[in-house]
Amino acid sequence: MPANRFNAFTAYGVGIGLRIPHYDHILGKKPAVDWFEIISENYMVDGGRPLAVLDQILEQYRVVQHGVSMYFGNAARPNREHLKKLKALTKRTQTPWLSDHLCWGSVDGRFTHDLLPMPYTWEAVEWTARNIREVQDFTGIPVAVENVSSYVEFHASEMTEWEFLNEVVERADCGILLDVNNIYVSSKNHTFDPYVYLDAVPAHRVAQIHIAGHTKFKKYLLDTHDHPVLDPVWKMYAHAIARTGRTATLLEWDDHIPSFGEVHAEALKANNFLPHAKALAA
Template identity: 65%
Template sequence: MPINRFNAFSGYGIGIGLRVPHYDQILREKAMVDWFELLSENFLAEGGRQRRVLDRVLEQYRVVLHGVGLYFGSAEPLDRDHLRRIKALVRRTGTPWLSDHLCWGSADGRYSHDLLPMPFTMAAARHTAAKIRQAADFLEVPVSVENISSYAELTFSTMTEWEFLSEVAELADCGILLDVNNVYIVSQNHGFDPHVYLDNIPHERVAQIHIGGHSRLATHILDTHDQPVADPVWKLYGYAIRKLGPTPTLLEWDDRIPPFEEVHREARKANRFLASLAPAQP
């Protein structure tokens, strides 16, 4: 198995996203969760309930920050005010790494509040990698980029998605947050073998994995995070784990959120794949 220098936290195990409907139960019952993933932008404001909850969570749990607003692929420079606020949160939480998406989402100062697909070209890879390096240098914490779901392909791309992801990670010298659900979604939407994707990324750069649910529509699969993980995604996750070795894994469930026990139970299904990597006892 590759030695992962991008997180060095292979013992982190299985985490879940910290979501508002579960706050009270988590704090009251001190749920047995390996770690929580926090959506960075939800905790940037000073004061208020979010910060109070955050401080109590930090007393009991390990956390990892995951963002949706850095837009590494956008043409304009990084938002320095946004970076300063994230850096303060990095220091407050002690997150061992930080992740955001390999996408763009803003132009001319206007924000789409969506994760838009990149053109897979060398020019885009160099531009994006330079911004990732700038962010990592400023934040002083390892950064990983996540592959997104997509529903259309840009005709002027000159490489595959996995080649683009690999190129960006190498140029930026950053980690990868491998969203296995998104790999499955784009493979079905765009017609390729997802195992080829997993075979051809730099395994030693994968710092974390996401799994989640999706919705199958008439013409495509939509990344909805509103139901349990589909069987094909679990199988692909098992394939990924055999390639990567023990890797921190996060279950995403962000819409139609069920009781905490159901989310926690779904997340723990990943343990059977991680346990299969343990050496046999003499």
């Protein structure tokens, strides 16, 4: 099975994030790319260059929306204006699924612009699942939630991260955007076995996979998205794909962004692990 209901039964291959330094190359050279992931918030504007470029991209490519500030885990309902803008953008892009993070990030209207980890509590499960359902109902598009990398653990937690993820997606009946790099980073920061996490994820809900690079500091790893994917992460990706089957895969590269060719070549390494990739490309 190449896909599932959480990515609208599409069969997307390997994509890359659409980033400003690559605009000219993409629009000028029109390279063959399976699909682009856009950061929704960058295009939730009313005019100007962002939308003009997006429209040109949409003429040539399939686009999937990925959000960074819906904050499903906030102890508050989703912002209505945000939802309206998001929905308007989905009509423009025809995204088959929507993703955002399993995290919180704003309080009383003040935004951190970060992906803050959840306390893994039953109260948080209920809040988060309800918020995901609200977004899914409002937009009418399948939602996939992404596990974040984290640097803190809370005293209040009542379960592991993967147990929390499972409880939330079951209650929300949503998909998972499985970020294998984030699992790796968190496993080093919190000393757990990343393969226990991977094996606990319900494979039938995995709508998409993220891969990325990270940075090693003396006492912790930081999810910087400014390197090629490291070997342990490729190994985890192979393990994940063995469980989920062929799944839409996206390389994130957000800082010190090299040429389009370099980013795309790094992403295409995923084809070495995807079943039937060569057969489908032929």
